[in-house]
Amino acid sequence: MTQAKHLEPEVLRQTVVVFSQNYLPICRINIKRAIALLIAGRAEPLSYMGDRGWQVIAPRLVLFVPEHIRLTIGKTERLWRVPPVNRKEVLRRDNHTCQYCGSVKHLTLDHVLPRSKGGSHTWENVVTACERCNQSKGDRTPHEAGMTLRTKPKAPVHPTVAFAEQFWREQKGSHS
Incomplete structure (x- = not known):
């Protein structure tokens, strides 16, 4: 049956x-x-x-x-804090994609301005990079290595703000 x-x-x-x-x-x-x-x-x-x-x-x-x-x-808004800069959160922000070539395999973290040159471990200085791009860039800035970032690194925004921005973009696009 x-x-x-x-x-x-x-x-x-x-x-x-x-x-x-x-x-x-x-x-x-x-x-x-x-x-x-x-x-x-x-x-x-x-x-x-x-x-x-x-x-x-x-x-x-x-x-x-x-x-x-x-x-x-x-209802009062729940308190939201910017998450810590760690592998899991950086990969999430960068959509599990190398910010230099777009690869989704063998991902690592890269300091845009190397720590040896005064770069800090902050949202604005850490990106997802594949092993190949990370090794190719080495201890240089992207400019020195002749590489360009696909997006400018920044701290994640509150999920409600991200939803609102996406919603209004969609509304603008549907009324064009």
Whole structure:
């Protein structure tokens, strides 16, 4: 006897953007969580964003779930600290990619300005590099070695800020 697969309606695979009380886009959640927030009165629809959304029909109610909701509850922001400069965090920031050639194999950390020349172990001076590029660069700056960085190294930003920046970039691109 074969077991029937439970098919989830397409609408339940949708996501909703959540804004804070002061209209900062903070995250994207699944529609089930959005429904729970709306029914509990912990969020409200954002109608100024347009009338796009989904109609959810349940046995006892019909609910319109918009693409964007705003939290109505006052919650203090959780304290977030810049993570320490270590292998795991630098690899995450650099998307597990060599910042010189783009390789994703045999990765190491490289000090852009070598420590022997006064370089510090900071977010702005440490990048992901493959073994080949790291050896090729040696104890020199990228300029001295004739190499260029793909991105300028910087400390990670708060996840909410990163989401907000991405959200507004996407909105700008969809309205061009």
